[in-house]
Amino acid sequence: MAERVDTQALLRLVTWLSPAFPVGAFSYSNGLEQAVHDGHVTDAESLRLWLETLLRHGSGWNDAVLLAEAYRAFDDPARLALVIELAESMAASRERHMETMLQGEAFLAAARHWPHPVLDRLGDGVAYPVAVGAVAGAHATGLEPAIAAYLHASVSNAISVAIRCGVTGQRDGVGLVAALEPTIAAVAREAEAASLENLGSATITADISSLRHETLHSRLFRS
Template identity: 55%
Template sequence: MTSVRSAHALLRLLAWMSPAFPVGAFSYSGGLETAVNDRRVSNAVELDGWIDLLLHRGTFWNDAVLLAQAWRCQTDDEALMHLAELARALAGSAERYRETVLLGDAFRDAAAAWPHDVFERLGRETPYPVAVGAIASAHDIALDDAIAAYLHAAVSQFVSAGIRLGVAGQKDGVAILARLEGAITDVAGRAAISSLDDLGSATILADTAAMRHEIQETRLFRS
């Protein structure tokens, strides 16, 4: 019975983090488009470094910490509400705010195909990592697995954006995913034992790129 439950949890996680899951993540670049436009990211090596920094010190790290906290408090209405408020406050620009709440709402709506009372505790405009963490916990998905899958999906989306922006090819993208496996595993492990005191970033160029994207004239992405 345990193995069947584990298989169901794995299949749900694979479905939720699949590029085909209807959250619209492909529409966003998290400021990468501006970094490419400014020539701060102009090749696969620089794309790799940009993503690696976000994993260890930027938005990906903060998302992982928020996801872990949501996973732990998914049965507590008030704690989830306050966590969602904090996650919204951490969005560094209007576009980043819209990105996280629209992705969160889309994830919540699509994941409701797997019924659970957790959806009654998640209001509208629940940021994406909070929604993923709470729903994953409700469906008995291990915390380490949920964080690792979330980070892998985020990295994959940035790689895909880099390919679409012309700074890397598909073989380069696969190589980046392979190289960052260790970083994803490390960050997921640290985030799984983190607390909200561990929130914080040191990626000023990435944060300001996300802000400046709002006034960029020619755009492929919504952020």
């Protein structure tokens, strides 16, 4: 039977994954700025393909699986400690590590407005998807909605990055959000049923872009 989500839990989820929630997501591009610089992403269609690939086969998929495990483990300290350690170790570059850890720290600091013992179990140094997953689990937001909201926020931030890099405009950006809805929904369903054994990435170009961004001579974003 599907987990029932009440309105209050849904409102919390919407708040936590809102662009206004103070995690500093606008500062990071997850290597997309470098991909634009190198000519891998040049227009709305190539951006759609880039994001869809990350969602299905790259960092988006891995984040979704880690979030799901943290959601299920929020009240099991030993199990939660394992996913915390694994998530940090999976960062593909120094900047990707900085991005996920600093956003996780900022998320937990802001989430203290919704007190729960899980915050003490998490501490401060936790990767972003683990922080979101454990807090969402503690507040029973529903696992699939939590994954979908997280992925939607990630896609929306990436499209905002692309707009600021001059790849696309706001109208086409909104169209991309709509076009990627089926992929986000499908990945959320698959990740809900996945385990840590399903972790894996095949987005080598994206990982290289994240590494190369460390030496990009002029940049807008921290990753």
